[in-house]
Amino acid sequence: MQLYNTLSAEERAQLIDEAGKQRLTLSFYAYAKIEDPKKFRDDLFIEWNKLDALGRTYVAKEGINAQMSVPAENFEAFRETLEAYDFMKGIRLNVAVEHDDHSFLKLTVKVRDKIVADGLNDETFDVTNIGVHLKAKEFNQILEDPNTIVVDFRNHYESEIGHFKGAITPDVETFRESLPIINEQLKDFKEDKNLVMYCTGGIRCEKASAYFKHQGFKNVFQLEGGIINYAKQLKEEGLESKFIGKNFVFDHRLGERITDDIVSQCHQCGKPCDNHTNCLNDGCHLLFIQCDECQAAMENCCSTECLEITHLPLAEQVKLRRGKQVGNKVFRKGKSENLKFKHSGELSDKPLAVAEKTKDIRQKIKVKKVLLGKAEHYYVKAQVGLFVIENQELNVGDKILISGPTTGNQELVLEKMLVNGTENSVAKVGDKITFEVPFRVRLSDKLFKIIG
Ligand SMILES: [Zn+2]
Ligand SMILES: [Zn+2]
Structure with a gap:
């Protein structure tokens, strides 16, 4: 019985291309009580492997959280593997608007302590006492209400490239940090204002809404399925988007375009740009926004210092990294004094430019x-x-x-x-x-x- 990957990412990419089949990128999560996460993990791996499903999934005693790539033709069969479990009957699968056949190249299912590393002590409040779920249309309506305060529960590098108009976008690196900040900032509005929250896929708001109800907020609402699901409903129902820009996602695309507005700048030259990249220097890997011109001139590096390092022989580079805290900047998640045009905290709702029409990557060339x-x-x-x-x-x-x-x-x-x-x-x-x-x-x- 195969319980682990046997193919490398390269071999997998090749197989996917040779098969020429369309794949869907999707995500889902569910809070539940799982007695034996290890067995749950193995059972899922075996079923999903048969369906050529790829992706990254965390299972824990508290539930499941998955980001997947599934062949379109196996979509229903995949859904059945989930519905086999009572707590996932009728589960909402968030299917991405843009698809890329290479969004995931391995199937990993990991057992963790928690399905989201939120750092919250769940014993202190009832995580099932959540806010009211809003669909896209209802969400648009409540945003019109002058009594509404809308809060972005993502990180600064996520909200920088796209957010809801008028949203509070805390300057935080983790979800946990934003909770006390927002609690303090809004403490006088607990009784009468609508506290409306959103995040990428809705999972962070499940916890956040329970937290704020516990803190005494009376009217707590959350965007059901997050921005991913919102974008899907916009298309299906022809709704106006109150979100501007791009939705940051955690696969290699690093962003899904929701509107053509570019609201952020290249961190190096200031030109309107919303493409994230990781610094090519292995000792850095800083996450930052870089335009094509700067990418070419800086060879994908965040600074001249990193650029010089990437030109050294590999052995030299390794020597330089030794003793230093590797990935130091990774944990600072995209903040460096080298980045002149980095913005966080209060963000503007004014688009800086219009994105070029994106090429339809679903348009597959039918050639061998x-x-x-x-x-x-x-x-x-x-x-x-x-x-x-x-x-x-x-x-x-x-x-x-x-x-x-x-x-x-x-x-x-x-x-x-x-x-x-x-x-x-x-x-x-x-x-x-x-x-x-x-x-x-x-x-x-x-x-x-x-x-x-
Ligand atoms: Zn630039
Ligand atoms: Zn760098």
């Missing part, structure tokens, strides 16, 4: 293709891309496809290439190749060979 490798660098001035071959071989004359979330799907015929620095007609596994590409290639764009 095989994954060869990925992009490592793009030399902007020379218009040359550097790729690493990880699978099969590439020949001059091959028809190739370069594909990625920003790049889209770009086809071309390979006329000439350098293999490890010298011109050659064949490249094999492990080779680094460069060739001219008439459009900008993004780091980690996938390189495919088109067959037939």
Whole structure:
């Protein structure tokens, strides 16, 4: 019985591409009483593995919290694996608006103490005494009420790229921090105001609403299913969006566009931008907003210091990291004095720019293709891309496809290439190749060979 992954992420990506099937990105959670989380975990893994479901799931005695990628054709079968449990009968599955077949490349189901690391002591209040759930339409209506106070229960780097108009966006790094801050800030409004809250998928508000009712707030409401579900209802019901910008999500896309408004700035040059990235320096990994131009100029780094480090030999880099608290900035979650245009706390509702029309990544090219490798660098001035071959071989004359979330799907015929620095007609596994590409290639764009 297989209880763990047997494929690497690369092998999985290749299988997904070869299968050419549409996948759905979805999330769900449920609070419950689970007697034996370990057995629950194993049972789910076995069922989901059969359905080619991928993703990251936490199970605990208090319930389940999952972010998944499921083949569209197995969606109903997947739902049945959940409905087999009484506490998940009729469970709402939050299906993402944008889909990316590579949103998850492994199936992990982990047993944890809690399904959300919220740091709250649950003994002090009744977590099942929650606020009133609001659907998108009702949520829009209550926002119109002058008696309403709306609070964003996400972190500063999440609200920075998108939030509800007029929302209080606490300058916090964790959910736990925001609770006493909001409690203090709103202490005079416990009796008469509507305390309306929202978060990404609704799970944080389940706890927060119970906390604030316990603190004496009389009228507590929460956005059911969070921004993810709100976005879905906007589309289905043709509602006006009172959310502006992007919804930060925790898969590799780092954001789902809700409206075309860009409300944040590139942290390095100040240009309107809402694309998060992680600093390429392994000793840093700072999460920050970076525009395409700064990404090219800074080679995906947050500072010139990090840029210089990434140019050192690997052994040197490791030496530099030794003794230092690795990932120091990761835990500061996107704050650094190097970032001149970082905003948190009070945020403006004024859009700075309109996003370019996003390419529909669901529009799959119906061709047979095989994954060869990925992009490592793009030399902007020379218009040359550097790729690493990880699978099969590439020949001059091959028809190739370069594909990625920003790049889209770009086809071309390979006329000439350098293999490890010298011109050659064949490249094999492990080779680094460069060739001219008439459009900008993004780091980690996938390189495919088109067959037939
Ligand atoms: Zn910039
Ligand atoms: Zn950095």
